[in-house]
Amino acid sequence: MSGLVPVPEARARVLAGVAPLPAERVPLAAALGLVTAERIVARSPVPPFTNSAMDGYALRAADTAAPPARLRVVGLLLAGSHTEVPVGPGDAMRIMTGAPVPPGADAVCMVERVEVSPDGATVTIGHTLAAGDHVRRAGGDVAAGDEVFAAGTVLNAGALGVLAGLGDADVLVHRRPVVGVLSTGDELVEAPGALGPGQIHESNRTALLALVEQSGFVGVDLGVVGDDEHVVANALRDAARRCDAVVTSGGVSVGDRDVVKAVLGEISGGSMQWMQVAVKPAKPFAFGAIGDQQTPVFGLPGNPVSALVSFELFARPALRSMAGHRDLDRPVALAVADEPFARRRDGKVHLVRVEARLGGDGLVHVRSAGGQESHQLHAMARANALAVLPDGDGVAAGGRVDAMLLDAGSLGSAVAATAPGPRP
Numbered sequence: 001m002s003g004l005v006p007v008p009e010a011r012a013r014v015l016a017g018v019a020p021l022p023a024e025r026v027p028l029a030a031a032l033g034l035v036t037a038e039r040i041v042a043r044s045p046v047p048p049f050t051n052s053a054m055d056g057y058a059l060r061a062a063d064t065a066a067p068p069a070r071l072r073v074v075g076l077l078l079a080g081s082h083t084e085v086p087v088g089p090g091d092a093m094r095i096m097t098g099a100p101v102p103p104g105a106d107a108v109c110m111v112e113r114v115e116v117s118p119d120g121a122t123v124t125i126g127h128t129l130a131a132g133d134h135v136r137r138a139g140g141d142v143a144a145g146d147e148v149f150a151a152g153t154v155l156n157a158g159a160l161g162v163l164a165g166l167g168d169a170d171v172l173v174h175r176r177p178v179v180g181v182l183s184t185g186d187e188l189v190e191a192p193g194a195l196g197p198g199q200i201h202e203s204n205r206t207a208l209l210a211l212v213e214q215s216g217f218v219g220v221d222l223g224v225v226g227d228d229e230h231v232v233a234n235a236l237r238d239a240a241r242r243c244d245a246v247v248t249s250g251g252v253s254v255g256d257r258d259v260v261k262a263v264l265g266e267i268s269g270g271s272m273q274w275m276q277v278a279v280k281p282a283k284p285f286a287f288g289a290i291g292d293q294q295t296p297v298f299g300l301p302g303n304p305v306s307a308l309v310s311f312e313l314f315a316r317p318a319l320r321s322m323a324g325h326r327d328l329d330r331p332v333a334l335a336v337a338d339e340p341f342a343r344r345r346d347g348k349v350h351l352v353r354v355e356a357r358l359g360g361d362g363l364v365h366v367r368s369a370g371g372q373e374s375h376q377l378h379a380m381a382r383a384n385a386l387a388v389l390p391d392g393d394g395v396a397a398g399g400r401v402d403a404m405l406l407d408a409g410s411l412g413s414a415v416a417a418t419a420p421g422p423r424p
Ligand code: AMP
Pocket: 183, 184, 185, 187, 188, 200, 201, 202, 203, 204, 205, 249, 250, 251, 252, 253, 255, 301, 302, 303, 304
């Protein structure tokens, strides 16, 4: 099939048209999922001082060389306190977890392993300790000058904790892209409006805004516009000023009223790329940049499944790139086809909406999620993966197939290798 653009090529063209958004400082509380825009180096060590890993007694390990050792209790150190009083030979100091190890001491004996005299004045230790036992060294987690995170790190809960532990209150990250979502079509009615003849309820905007949010971007609802060139042009120009990127659905096919394609071609100053991608669903796709800021516009097809698949293939990776991510795509697992996936040769990759589950064998297994036509959104709703069928005859039952995981967290956990408990 000549003229069809392979998916990787279409993806590459889109990625070439976007760049990471400028960096800004945000409070840690607002930074979950954002991507660092600079290398982060520890200015000071963590922990900041050598401290006890246990509730117990700080002592000199050499004093326990020939157990039992009877040591004199010379004080008490709570977390948050400190002392200049040294622990001398034959001394032990009661210490709580997190309290600084006093001068002279080089080990901590856990409280469970000492015998305290009735008057509390001495403790007896029946085993040998080595220097460093139950002691957390200053800088033992992060040393001053260490690179804590490279630029391009996605901030997860642990990373935010590390930054807080370094004493940072904010972090330099790429901005979360603000993404406008616009639906186009004369036949579209917003819920709960009643349908006239030939009309349908508009659904793409709701689903696309949800995908935008789920991907960690900020969605802006740009509403529904009819197939009118002036209205679409004004809506796009206005959106380009307010948003970092715009996602439209409908009007990019080869019909008489494919207005987005026409308007985007015009107002992008000829930079628009309109493609027939070698994929099913989601064949037509338009991409251009408009306005002073050269705001990227992703013109997705109108069929509800096509719109979501096109978003996954092209818009989401590009928006992730704008957000500073290095890892742009959904993970792909080599899965077992639990039923045959037949197809015809047509020059396109077929993406089949499937339910993917972890099986008792620890492998990902896939089954069709239902009707596979591009208007059949119900199967898309059931699907948590897209089975990738390259051009050819398909896959037999029991064969292997790539599965693009749209929601890796929904594979089920019954047999995960890391799950606690015995494996079946
Ligand atoms: P188009 O890409 O504009 O030719 O639309 C293709 C198909 O998708 C048509 O059947 C449209 O009615 C339908 N469609 C377009 N936009 C939407 C939408 N926002 N919600 C639901 N269906 C839509």
